[in-house]
Amino acid sequence: xxxDDLFRDLEAQLAAAEAEELDAEVADxxxxxxxxxxxxxxxxxxxxxxxxxxxxxxxxxxxxxLEVGSQWLLVGxxxxxxxxxxxxxxxxxxxxxxxxxxxxxxxQVFDRLGLGSALRGIARDRAPVSVQLLDGSTVSGTIDRVxxxxxxxxxxxxxxxxxxxxxxxxxxxxxxxxxxxxxx
Numbered sequence: 001x002x003x004d005d006l007f008r009d010l011e012a013q014l015a016a017a018e019a020e021e022l023d024a025e026v027a028d029x030x031x032x033x034x035x036x037x038x039x040x041x042x043x044x045x046x047x048x049x050x051x052x053x054x055x056x057x058x059x060x061x062x063x064x065x066l067e068v069g070s071q072w073l074l075v076g077x078x079x080x081x082x083x084x085x086x087x088x089x090x091x092x093x094x095x096x097x098x099x100x101x102x103x104x105x106x107x108q109v110f111d112r113l114g115l116g117s118a119l120r121g122i123a124r125d126r127a128p129v130s131v132q133l134l135d136g137s138t139v140s141g142t143i144d145r146v147x148x149x150x151x152x153x154x155x156x157x158x159x160x161x162x163x164x165x166x167x168x169x170x171x172x173x174x175x176x177x178x179x180x181x182x183x184x
């Protein structure tokens with residue numbers, strides 16, 4: 001009888017030790033997986049969710065997260081405008097879901113779709129924009145050119161034909177951009 005009790009006790013200790021070891025391994029793997037996640041991965045898992053992004057120089061940007069690029073977020077704001085947020089200007093994001101994208105799963109094309117790619121699409125459409133800078137100032141016009149690390153914004157009257165008048169062209173480094181919003 002005593003042997004049975006001894007073996008049951010040993011089996012219980014072994015089971016408890018195995019459960020503890022499994023819990024420690026799961027916690028360690030969870031920490032390692034979290035350490036691989038970038039903000040872009042977290043945001044990719046929340047496309048379609050309502051978020052509030054705190055943006056340096058611009059304050060809060062609220063709306064639905066529409067798209068995520070390798071260096072930017074696209075938010076459909078409550079007033080119907082769309083806002084491109086360069087990731088370096090984003091201070092925090094509230095409203096991300098518990099889900100995340102798998103790190104590296106978006107592929108090489110996604111990695112190449114940086115801020116310049118998003119801005120080139122806007123420039124191609126000749127859509128009027130409002131560019132809020134990190135110092136809080138705002139410049140409105142159309143994006144004429146997008147380089148590797150800058151955009152050129154023409155501040156001519158958007159209703160005026162391109163070939164008339166003397167537009168003022170501002171060259172703005174990406175590093176100075178807080179938010180690019182659709183519309184003037």
